[in-house]
Amino acid sequence: MSDAATLDALFAAARTARARAYAPYSGFTVGAALVTPDGAIHAGCNVENAAYPVGVCAEAGAISAMIANGGRRIAAILVVAGGEGLCTPCGACRQRIREFAGPDTPVYVAGPEGLRRSFTLEELLPASFGPDVLDAARSGA
Template identity: 55%
Template sequence: MPRAGPALNHALGTCPARRERALSRERSAGRRSMSADLIAAAEGAAKRAYAPYSRFRVGAAVRGASGAVYAGCNIENASYPQGWCAEPSALSALVMAGETRITEVAVWADSARPCTPCGGCRQKLAEFGSAETPVISAGPGGERARWTLGALLPEAFSLEGEA
């Protein structure tokens, strides 16, 4: 069992269930605070998005295995299929920096509902992450929802194990 800090130990006493619930809340709060820089990077990227047609600005940020944060925004094009989502923009920055693994993703949009990566972007993220990689949806009020990449894309396509 993970160790708790002195104040938490004092407050929890010896009840194992109470201790585990409190430790779970503490770990969750730690993840949120660790994600603040990622969300801020995604928000900053959204502000730079090129979205003259839809006006739907999206920013994404990924955390590389090194801990560095890479951001990208959506880039629309008059020839609609040629536009680019925010997630591949962030992944491009990751690869250009020499990294190939992600440990966390944030997607930021000023939308009524949580914004998740589209299906194609989920597959692109799966190329660099794992089923356990956290994917955070954020907006003007901060974090809105959180999933794992595996929950968003069960049975992701992979060539692993192929001849």
């Protein structure tokens, strides 16, 4: 899933979603797009709220769109934001991604100019807790 056409499509979808973000308080807009194993792309943007803790991250929006459209597995995800630094998924979103992705899943971080860096989910969330841990516990392993 790391071919150039897929990355271009993820970047375009994330950039479009970012342009639609609702960030009147921070002004920090974020877009995310993910691709499922069947090639379907789902995007989301951050949505702020006057009661700050109830805002929604772009990654959570993209995952919700995937679920709403019947997807259950993330093959790769790309996050795009402005600024000079890397905008990697927050801790909560790393766990959200983990629910639907394995340790080797690519996580791409981009700025308006394009790709800045790529990670695996394992690099961002080492020794993670995921559904496989619960499955093993239920099976007595």
